Amino acid sequence: MSTIAAFYEGKSILITGATGFLGKVLMEKLFRTCPGLKVIYILVRPKAGHTLQQRVVQILNSKLFEKVKEVCPNVHEKIRAIKSDLNHSDLAISKEDMQELLSCTDIIFHCAATVRFDDHLRHAVQLNVIATQKLLLMASQMPKLKAFIHLSTAFSNCNLKHIDEVVYPCPVEPKKIIDSMEWLDDAIIDEITPKLIGDWPNTYTYSKALGETVVHQESGRLNTAIVRPSIVGATWQEPFPGWVDNTNGPSGLIIATGKGFLRGLRATPMAVADMIPVDTVVNLTLAVGWYTAVHRPKSSLVYHCTSGNLNPCYWGKIGFQVLAVFEKVPFEKAFRRPNAGLTVNTITSQYWNAINHWAPVILYDFYLRLTGRKPRMTKLMNRILKMVSMLEYFINRSWEWSTDNTEMLMSTLTPEDQRIFNFDVRQLNWLDYIENYVLGIKKYLLKEDMAGVPEAKQHLKRLRNIHYLFNTALFLIAWRLLIARSQVARNVWFFICPLYNL
Numbered sequence: 001m002s003t004i005a006a007f008y009e010g011k012s013i014l015i016t017g018a019t020g021f022l023g024k025v026l027m028e029k030l031f032r033t034c035p036g037l038k039v040i041y042i043l044v045r046p047k048a049g050h051t052l053q054q055r056v057v058q059i060l061n062s063k064l065f066e067k068v069k070e071v072c073p074n075v076h077e078k079i080r081a082i083k084s085d086l087n088h089s090d091l092a093i094s095k096e097d098m099q100e101l102l103s104c105t106d107i108i109f110h111c112a113a114t115v116r117f118d119d120h121l122r123h124a125v126q127l128n129v130i131a132t133q134k135l136l137l138m139a140s141q142m143p144k145l146k147a148f149i150h151l152s153t154a155f156s157n158c159n160l161k162h163i164d165e166v167v168y169p170c171p172v173e174p175k176k177i178i179d180s181m182e183w184l185d186d187a188i189i190d191e192i193t194p195k196l197i198g199d200w201p202n203t204y205t206y207s208k209a210l211g212e213t214v215v216h217q218e219s220g221r222l223n224t225a226i227v228r229p230s231i232v233g234a235t236w237q238e239p240f241p242g243w244v245d246n247t248n249g250p251s252g253l254i255i256a257t258g259k260g261f262l263r264g265l266r267a268t269p270m271a272v273a274d275m276i277p278v279d280t281v282v283n284l285t286l287a288v289g290w291y292t293a294v295h296r297p298k299s300s301l302v303y304h305c306t307s308g309n310l311n312p313c314y315w316g317k318i319g320f321q322v323l324a325v326f327e328k329v330p331f332e333k334a335f336r337r338p339n340a341g342l343t344v345n346t347i348t349s350q351y352w353n354a355i356n357h358w359a360p361v362i363l364y365d366f367y368l369r370l371t372g373r374k375p376r377m378t379k380l381m382n383r384i385l386k387m388v389s390m391l392e393y394f395i396n397r398s399w400e401w402s403t404d405n406t407e408m409l410m411s412t413l414t415p416e417d418q419r420i421f422n423f424d425v426r427q428l429n430w431l432d433y434i435e436n437y438v439l440g441i442k443k444y445l446l447k448e449d450m451a452g453v454p455e456a457k458q459h460l461k462r463l464r465n466i467h468y469l470f471n472t473a474l475f476l477i478a479w480r481l482l483i484a485r486s487q488v489a490r491n492v493w494f495f496i497c498p499l500y501n502l
């Protein structure tokens with residue numbers, strides 16, 4: 001039997017962020033490979049008019065959990081949703097629930113975070129730093145606790161070029177930042193944010209760096225570990241390839257390209273695209289949970305979950321493959337034919353923005369207005385270009401992450417665990433992965449049926465014809481205007497087209 005699966009037998013596991021992208025895959029894998037676990041507590045807040053129970057039912061009824069229900073039919077009995085809001089000063093957990101958590105929890109996986117790049121610093125600090133501090137305090141009161149695993153990001157030190165598996169000191173102590181958030185008002189925080197975050201590109205990466213320092217400084221006698229994934233993408237293998245359910249990171253850009261809105265990106269084709277499949281992150285995280293609890297390393301270890309140094313891929317290659325998949329399997333109801341380019345040149349990118357992005361949507365919104373409908377494309381384009389501008393930092397640079405701890409962990413696993421909890425990215429075939437990723441976006445995120453592919457292809461043919469027609473009309477109008485104004489143009493026209501005067 002798998003050593004890792006055996007370790008999780010009979011254990012009570014607490015997961016924060018279980019309703020998120022990574023949290024769901026983590027829960028799925030735990031239930032499927034360790035059906036003997038006792039219970040998974042998840043800290044959940046009611047959201048969008050849904051109660052806790054409704055949210056749990058929604059997750060369990062999703063496609064992601066289909067296999068789990070076969071292996072572990074009583075899965076709903078093993079999941080216990082605890083009402084909590086991590087933004088709240090006492091995490092808003094009831095006394096009874098807190099008592100149960102304190103006395104029963106064996107392992108904590110702390111995944112909850114705000115991953116928005118444009119979040120207000122106060123909110124980013126509240127969730128990514130203060131809530132982490134509160135959870136550590138709670139963990140320190142758990143007599144049975146064996147490990148506290150904190151999910152961070154490989155970009156928490158993206159101000160450095162080479163990043164080791166260590167917690168780097170922050171320019172300003174997290175305690176000072178936390179204190180200042182209590183008495184500064186939002187306007188002042190807005191003003192000092194650029195100075196505070198310094199060479200971090202956004203409040204997300206900065207607050208994740210602060211969060212790591214809090215784990216490093218305040219874990220006391222706890223067994224803690226930090227897992228740092230890079231850009232987390234769709235599943236590679238498990239429970240099936242290509243599963244993804246949000247538009248973060250590459251997914252949003254792939255949708256915008258496939259639907260024909262995004263026609264060009266300021267990106268460096270030869271920059272390393274350090275993506276990592278979500279199931280790989282989950283496998284490493286579970287292995288880290290086991291190792292930290294059983295081997296109890298003397299100091300808290302950091303594990304990089306990255307692909308760049310073992311199996312590098314590049315943005316140019318990813319772009320080509322994404323477009324190649326759209327040729328075979330296009331998305332439905334595209335606005336324009338998917339066809340995008342990458343450029344490192346800011347002027348070219350601004351030209352593309354004007355001609356390829358703004359001009360078509362402004363024209364289309366004008367057409368919607370003329371036909372008595374509500375214009376909506378400029379708003380959408382605004383959002384897409386905002387997203388692109390936030391991601392540009394990450395697609396124009398390369399980083400080097402050392403992976404000594406991750407490789408050490410891999411070598412500690414039995415061959416069976418290396419197979420079941422596989423996090424060896426050297427085995428990843430990028431072209432296959434990207435193909436499944438794009439198909440996964442189509443099926444699981446956009447909920448498009450594969451039966452609609454012929455119609456989608458037909459639609460693209462119509463768009464191509466409209467495009468040719470539009471370009472021909474534009475050329476003729478320009479030529480006609482030129483002929484009216486220039487004798488040279490008229491002479492050329494009479495020379496190449498003698499029938500003109502008929």
Ligand SMILES: CCCCCCCCCCCCCCCCCCCCCCCC(=O)SCCNC(=O)CCNC(=O)[C@H](O)C(C)(C)COP(=O)(O)OP(=O)(O)OC[C@H]1O[C@@H](n2cnc3c(N)ncnc32)[C@H](O)[C@@H]1OP(=O)(O)O
Binds near residue numbers: 155
């Ligand atoms: C040579 C040939 C070249 C060919 C080129 C082809 C190009 C093909 C694409 C190639 C892929 C390249 C991908 C590069 C991606 C690089 C990513 C790097 C990221 C690294 C970060 C580090 C990793 C981490 O640690 S954290 C996780 C990452 N976090 C994020 O990604 C969050 C980023 N997002 C945000 O911060 C915000 O969402 C923001 C600021 C971008 C937008 O905020 P806004 O308030 O405007 O909108 P939202 O509230 O977020 O969304 C509103 C609403 O719209 C939906 N939506 C958003 N985007 C899309 C979309 N693209 N398509 C469809 N729908 C979208 C969103 O879901 C919301 O819907 P609701 O129903 O309201 O929830």
Ligand SMILES: NC(=O)C1=CN([C@@H]2O[C@H](COP(=O)(O)OP(=O)(O)OC[C@H]3O[C@@H](n4cnc5c(N)ncnc54)[C@H](OP(=O)(O)O)[C@@H]3O)[C@@H](O)[C@H]2O)C=CC1
Binds near residue numbers: 016045088127
């Ligand atoms: N996705 C990525 O590319 C990467 C992610 N990571 C890290 O992995 C972890 C998980 O990220 P991911 O799954 O992608 O993020 P998601 O945005 O998908 O999920 C975030 C989770 O945090 C929960 N959460 C947010 N605010 C609160 C709150 N106030 N109280 C309780 N729960 C809350 C959300 O709950 P709700 O459903 O109620 O909103 C959700 O379950 C994060 O720590 C992130 O930093 C690291 C590198 C890359």
